[in-house]
Amino acid sequence: MSTTLPKPTAPPVRRHDATPDAHLFPTRPYDLVKEFCLALAGVLVLTIALAWIFSSPDEKAVTMAGWATAAPNDVVATATGELAGTTTSAGYGAPYNTASDGQALGPLPLQKWAGVTIPVNSAEDLVLTPLSGVGGDAALTAALTAYRAAPPDQQTAWATAYGEALKAAPDGDPAQVAPGDYGPVPVLADKFLALARSGGLEGALTSSGTFYGSDATRSLLLLADGAYLEDQARAQNLGGDQWGMMNETGNYPGQPWMWLYTFWYQVPPFSTSDNADALVWGLMMVLTLGLLLVPFIPGLRSIPRLVPLHRLIWRDWYRRTGQRAAAPPAGGAPPR
């Protein structure tokens, strides 16, 4: 190996630790540009090979029409739940509404403090407004008029009663619901199912009165309020207790770099807590801060000195210079 002593090109630096200036060490020829080009070529070849062999997943998005066809009873139950205020989005809290305080990080209700920045009224925005856009249906118009004319308590009572009746019906089948005082809710739910089947629901939810519909917040909230989306995800081993969103459909690696974040959701107390999201995020923030500040944390910053991996990395240097690595041999003293 050809090594030479460099000229002391860098100005002397005052140091709080004993690490010498890297520019004062002997050097050897090294072609950085060639190294980068070889790395680029290697990465390119490996990327092309992996793409060629494994391709990439592209499971089609669930459509409202697909949902209505595959699980019509779930669509009816979800629409009824939106009207009754019993769905996840209806009782979510910030940033969609003030129905609850949401989660808190210890004494800090961060979710509530952030406020309602994406206002969503689940009954109105996810069900009634899309239905209001349907024309030429006298039964629907009459049901909407009757529903809107009723006091809020009456609206909730109708929807809640119908929701309970759907749960009691075999397979949640609206056709087998026991008779009861449900007001116009069964008609609204049935028309909502028809709208979903027609393929017009996405547009009604996404456009929100604008020509360019690019915000899927309402569509996704509605979809997530139903059971169908989760059923599909669980069938693909994507459930929250199945290491969830770090995976992706098919046998693909997904986002393995999120393993630690996802890991906490699999173990108590996080797996059993209603406050799991805030707790996991709080924990991950602390751990990330710890990783960031490793150089300043006594004990943590000394781990590399105690773990002999560095002796492997610099074994040539230690051997050639006769300098000992951090962990001294038995009976020997460290060099400093």
Added chain:
Amino acid sequence: MTVTDRTGTEGTGTEGTGTDARSWTARLRGRVTGLVPPGQALPDRQPAYMTSAIYVFGVITLAALVVVVATGVVLSLGGAVWWHVSAAGHVVNSLHLWSTEIFFAAMVVHLWGKFFMAAWRGKRALTWMTGVVAFVGSIGTAFTGYLSQTNFDSQWISTQAKDGLNSVGIGAWMNVLNPAQMLMWHIVLMPLVVGVLVVWHVVLVRRHGVVPPIDAVEPVPAAEEGSR
């Protein structure tokens, strides 16, 4: 207006000196050229202690990042849903996916390698910290990419992820259910942040040099020369 003798200021190699001290250009030049010691921006020699294969993972990370960005640029030409309806688009998406996987694999090895080398020694704490933030930023960039796929994965991941972000208030400004916002974050905002951090990180590496071995003592020139 002050007239400066150009003959006396050009070609001296002493940037920022011998010229109008009020010149913004000269001062900026001095700051830029002083970021790394002379000859260290692209040196053709490296410290003799750099013999381990662990050192290649930093450059592999950079190389993979180049492929990630290049394939992302090609994807952007066709638009958000092009890769769903085009065989060529799907191939480019596959290249984008796998280069991202390689990028992260190399970066994680690089990160742990640097951890066990205690690479923050010798005034290199900021180098470590920019690397960590670039790692976290890269996770955010990849995450927004998954949200921008406009397929089942993005539906499921976004509806799951919203709860975590909302629980700590981040969801109030980062709406993972809005694929248009997430796409813009993925192709503009986050790459800009990661790009600046990566450049900063590399400049710091070149500025301070590669960290010497743990417990290495400052070499004695004569002894070192004689030992080789």
